[in-house]
Amino acid sequence: MSMNKFDLHNDPKIETGFKIPENYFERFENRLMQQLPEKEVRVVSLWKKRTRWISAVAAVFVLGFGLWLFNTNRNAETETGAELYLAYQNDITTEDIAALLTDEDIASLENDLALYSSESETYVNEYLEQ
């Protein structure tokens, strides 16, 4: 290398000067392989995948509720009408309704609700594990 004229191509190569810790690559390979997901993780939005299904169910509900309301209005004396009346009467509390039910009725209701919630939870968990 001349003292006052640098010529990168004809002078001896100037190395980077970087050092790499000993056994770095051997360790790196194993470290990295452990980090990789076991199998490809599919990221599918729960909402996106179920949109069509949810829309269909919603449509059935809307239609059903509409028909029910239609029938109810036509005949307020029917049982459905009475139920609607109860549902929209704010001064009738849940306790009032519960007072009319037997203990057996309440136990059966609670049982149904518990079953429903645990079932739906299992379903969601299964879905998430897919």
Place this chain on the structure above:
Amino acid sequence: MQDEKAFIAELLHPKTQQEAFRKLVRDYQRPLYNHIRNIVLNHDDTDDVLQNTFVKVFQNLKNFKGESKLFSWIYRIATNEAITFINQRAKKQGISSEEVQEKMINSLQADVDYDGDEIQLKLQKAVAMLPEKQQLVFKMKYFEEMKYEDMSEILETSVGALKASYFHAVKKIEDFLQTN
């Protein structure tokens, strides 16, 4: 090319994926390490970027279309990851990426993983003063001794433009070394 197709198929097949990917890591870790280290300078940062690069490669293999060589695709991911790393650090510290580089160069001397002598350090300083693209071209050509054709695929720039960039870079670096 046929070999590469078969290797990519192995990388995508669940049964052969792990072993094929291990081979990919073994083949690429050293050259990619050097490539990233030349950009981010510090060993620990290089380690982070190298890991991210391989994880990205793994996650995106299914999207690899084979339009370019696997080699250039992987290098492109590594280059992007390294540059993104510097830009993110700049954003975090509220300074420009040039200032981040200046800081990185200044901390080289105290770095336990750096044992460059005076001229080696001076060369690093000279390179850091170049525009980003020229830096990259110089590092890949001079330090990594890469062929222009390969650089052209990685950087998606014509060989002619790369040669011109390298020529300008060398000229500026030689001038810097002369006067400093």
